[in-house]
Amino acid sequence: MATRGFQGRARSTDGRVPPGQYVTDDFPVLTAGPTEFVDTSDWELTVSDGIVSTTFDWAALHELPMETITTDIHCVTHWSKFDTTWRGVPIESLFEAAGVGDFDFALVSSYGGYTTNLPVTDLLDRDAMVAVEFDGAPLEAEHGGPARLLVPHLYLWKSAKWLSEIRLGDDEDQGFWEAAGYHNYGDPWSEQRYTSD
């Protein structure tokens, strides 16, 4: 990506800062409601497509292959954080184990009622995972532990914390922030913050 203006010259982070973002070393907590505390013994994730419905408990999730990735993350409230390391189950492996079919859209739900929508290709083609570790340690409750969705190439509101359900379908239902005017897709590089962007 070409660098432009002051930001591009001033930082050693050329090409890694999406437009309108600043880089922080902190890890801010952003939750629309209270932090959910879900014990691993109670935690379940259901993956369904209207025909097939498969529920994974904590042990079943850990039977699936896990990967570790290091990636940059971008929040719509303008902070970006570089080189965050996550461990979890790639969504491709999860869907394969769930036996779900080929559908275009996903509606993701959390314990506590948060929802978000995204195209299935964005869950399959990239680094999207069910993350259970951050920085080599179990994911803290405030950041979505015991397990959250991570979709690092989209604004972080798509990365549902306290993940409980992924429902696939032919139509795109809107999630919590999308219904409130946030962009349906949320690409940080195109600054897709709001529906009007």
Ligand SMILES: Nc1nc2c(c(=O)[nH]1)N[C@H]1C(S)=C(S)[C@@H](COP(=O)(O)O)O[C@H]1N2
């Ligand atoms: N369940 C749930 N997941 C959520 C949210 C939320 O309010 N509830 N907020 C989203 C938003 S807007 C952001 S920026 C990230 C923040 O993740 P963090 O608190 O780990 O930084 O979580 C996303 N996932």
Ligand SMILES: [Mo]
């Ligand atoms: Mo956010």
